[in-house]
Amino acid sequence: MQFVDKQQRRAARTPLVVLVVLNIMLLTAVATLLLAQATPTAEPRVVTPRGELGADERATIELFRNARESVVFISTRQHVTNFWTRNVYSVPRGSGSGLVWDAAGHIVTNFHVIEGASEAQIQLADGRQFSASLVGASPQHDLAVLKIGGAGFVAPARVPIGSSGDLQVGQNVFAIGNPFGLDWTLTKGIVSALDRSLPNEDGPDIRHLVQTDAAINPGNSGGPLLDSAGRLIGINTAIYSPSGASAGIGFAVPVDTVMRVVPQLIADGRYTRPTLGVESDDEINDRLKSVSGIEGVFVLRVDPGSVADRAGLSAAQRTRRGVVPGDIITALNSRPVSRVGDLLARLDDFRVGQTVELTLLRRGEERTVTLELESGV
Incomplete structure (x- = not known):
């Protein structure tokens, strides 16, 4: 009699177990369906062909490729003496940009880039590094010439020289330099004004400056300003900015001044006014x-x-x-x-x-x- 009761109880529980299993399967199916609907598809988007670059873009790319090798990164250090130990230490002082001037390894930069420095290190675009010596400087023009290389030195390509006497407000210009240490940066703008002057603590006003809205920041100093033909038309020298960063008002020493001053600095070590x-x-x-x-x-x-x-x-x-x-x-x-x-x-x-x-x-x-x-x- 007890055996029969167990059989009856088992028979009674079977439909209940089946019902539970069916409910679980139903809930699993519903959850799977909802999850599939909520999960985004992971299929990649189709890439749309770009087509040809614009003529102005191709020209800018070519200009940068041609001029990049002539721009250098300048880092300076200063020797300081410990008051107590009298030991001399070399500490970083600043950085800037420069331009390869000739095959002999002369580098043109701003005077304020190397002012007060005890040594300067030059890095070329191809990664080569050189210790530089000072050839000459003209504080009144904010220009200086350094020298790198030696026997067997092979200078990189140089940018062609343009003129600044025929510049016109509105024409495109390009600046290459190392703003904030971000090496070989290209910025683009226009000639905003001509024949600007800035006061100079070391002598006469710096005159005939080219004003541009191409972004120029600390570290751009000494780098080239180029026209749309890739010719040198100035050496970037200063910005006007209450914040210390680019405010769209930068200045460059015109290439006509550079051409008058630099050869004298190379030949005599100083500018004879x-x-x-x-x-x-x-x-x-x-x-x-x-x-x-x-x-x-x-x-x-x-x-x-x-x-x-x-x-x-x-x-x-x-x-x-x-x-x-x-x-x-x-x-x-x-x-x-x-x-x-x-x-x-x-x-x-x-x-x-x-x-x-x-x-x-x-x-x-x-x-x-x-x-x-x-x-x-």
Whole structure:
């Protein structure tokens, strides 16, 4: 009797087990269906053929490929002495860009890139590294020349030289350099303005600068500014930016200035500026202009034996009643001048031995003299 009860109980449980299994299978199927609907497909998208690059893109790519090898990465170090131990340490100072100038291994960069440095390391685009020596510098133009290589040195390709005298506002320009250490970076813009000037603590204003909106940042200094033909038209030198980063206002030393200064630095180690043999001072000059109402450069001293001395120029004289003006330079080659920095910068457009015409004012009488420019310091 007990055996029969067990059989009955088993028979009673069988439909229940089957029902549970069916419910589990149903739930599994539903869950699988919902999961399949919720899971995104993993099939890759079809790639759309791009087609040919635009003509301007191909030209930019070719320009960068041709110019890249001539741009170098410059890193500088400075020797410092520990006050207590008197040990000398070499510490990183900064970095910048440069341009291979000739097959002899001369590198053109900005003066401020290497100013205060004890040593400089040059890295070429092909990975070669060299210790550089300083050949010469012209702080007044913010230009410097370094030298790398030696016996058997093979210089990379150089960019062709252009001109800056025929630049036009609106034409395309390209900058290559190492902004923030990001080596061999290309940026593109236009010529925003021409003949800009920046004050220079080391001498006359830096004049004739090319203004561009091509992105120029710290580290771009010393790198080339190129035209759309890939020709060198300037050396990137400065930015105007309240934040210290690119604000769309950058400046480059024009290639016409580079072509005048760099050969002298290579040959003589320094730039010999043309001079008249007169001296003045902007602060005193501004006071005399304010008192007299005359716009010009007041001659405060004439160097004995100079071309100005031989031409009879007269300097201002100090008396008990004040300063008695001598000659006042009002124009150079018929172009007005009113500041000392302006006069020196105008003279810098000429070479030693060339002649210029000065317009002078003395005691209300105007006259002109022609002088041959001499060698300054």
